[in-house]
């Protein structure tokens with residue numbers, strides 16, 4: 001992932017400030033754990049899904065040992081979707097200097113997850129607690 005800090009080192013950019021919050025140096029650690037924007041996204045995801053994403057380091061995201069196999073699959077899908085959408089926001093900042101509000105981003109994330117889990121759980125139980133929570137209406141994450 002080409003962060004602004006990396007691009008500055010490579011001489012491609014002359015500024016390494018984070019695109020999302022405009023406050024600190026844009027490193028991977030900053031983007032996913034310290035950035036105010038990302039933290040707000042993760043807090044909204046937690047409120048909406050019940051999934052607590054550890055905000056310690058990137059590896060920590062993948063090392064959660066709790067929950068059933070099914071729950072872990074759901075957690076991984078949610079975490080991957082978060083990483084993807086946050087990264088997509090950064091690229092959209094680079095291209096047209098516009099970023100979605102965290103609440104809008106999470107709304108989009110939940111819609112994507114609903115579509116994914118709908119296919120996944122078809123005729124296959126209800127997918128467990130997290131999926132039930134995600135599939136339950138209420139898009140009011142605003």
Ligand SMILES: [Zn+2]
Pocket residue numbers: 018019020021022023024030031034035036037
């Ligand atoms: Zn930031």
